[in-house]
Amino acid sequence: DIQMTQSPSSLSASVGDRVTITCRASQTISAYLHWYQQKPGKAPKLLVYSTYSLQNGVPSRFSGSGSGTDFTLTISGLQPEDFATYYCQQSYILPRTFGRGTKVEI
Amino acid sequence: QVHLVESGGGVVQPGGSLTLSCSASGFSFSSYGMHWVRQAPGKGLEWVAFIRYDGGSDYYADSVKGRFTISRDDSKNNIYLQMSRLSAEDTAMYYCAKDSIADSYFDFWGQGTLVTVSS
Numbered sequence: 481d482i483q484m485t486q487s488p489s490s491l492s493a494s495v496g497d498r499v500t501i502t503c504r505a506s507q508t509i510s511a512y513l514h515w516y517q518q519k520p521g522k523a524p525k526l527l528v529y530s531t532y533s534l535q536n537g538v539p540s541r542f543s544g545s546g547s548g549t550d551f552t553l554t555i556s557g558l559q560p561e562d563f564a565t566y567y568c569q570q571s572y573i574l575p576r577t578f579g580r581g582t583k584v585e586i
Numbered sequence: 587q588v589h590l591v592e593s594g595g596g597v598v599q600p601g602g603s604l605t606l607s608c609s610a611s612g613f614s615f616s617s618y619g620m621h622w623v624r625q626a627p628g629k630g631l632e633w634v635a636f637i638r639y640d641g642g643s644d645y646y647a648d649s650v651k652g653r654f655t656i657s658r659d660d661s662k663n664n665i666y667l668q669m670s671r672l673s674a675e676d677t678a679m680y681y682c683a684k685d686s687i688a689d690s691y692f693d694f695w696g697q698g699t700l701v702t703v704s705s
Contacts, residue, residue: 511689512689512690514689514691514692516631516692518631522697523681523695523696523697523698524623524631524681524692524695525695526691526692526693526694526695529686529689529693530689530691535693567630567631569631569691569692571689571690571691574636574645575633575645575647575648576621576633576636576690577633578630578631578632578633579630580630581631
């Protein structure tokens with residue numbers, strides 16, 4: 481199975497900050513890397529797919545980058561509604577695997 | 587718009603069985619594969635199972651292989667997850683998720699149904 485390692489596991493930030501979350505795959509996954517946002521008590525929501533493409537309706541302050549094994553999710557100008565947990569996920573092969581999540585706190 | 591609604595969760599004793607359902611609407615259901623993903627309380631996301639758009643193949647996480655079965659009924663726009671030999675480790679919120687086809691990410695999720703395995 482492909483292991484997905486996210487860092488940090490949590491971070492504290494303020495409104496307006498630039499936040500970067502990294503995700504490393506245990507083997508190359510090309511660009512098959514996706515990011516989800518989950519708020520407490522809610523289902524996950526797709527943010528970024530295929531490394532850098534924003535899902536419809538996702539604000540442009542979110543961006544993704546990377547390739548191969550190393551990927552990044554950046555939030556440029558953190559907003560109050562962005563405080564949540566973020567997960568990366570690979571779809572290169574089955575089983576689909578997720579990172580352990582990054583909790584973004586105030 | 588895409589809408590996924592899970593049902594069938596509840597409390598079940600260890601060793602018991604349960605079947606979850608996911609009702610889909612807002613898209614051409616028979617053209618898309620579907621997944622089940624679960625999340626234990628306070629934990630991260632774990633992919634559970636996938637069924638192809640045509641029902642021709644299904645795939646499972648090792649943790650559930652041989653105990654869970656995913657199926658679909660295109661006449662009802664539903665997918666199902668039959669779960670047997672349940673243990674406390676299966677306690678989780680279970681989400682159904684639509685496959686995107688291209689690059690196979692989870693583009694829409696249901697709200698989840700909670701399964702608690704406890705005596």
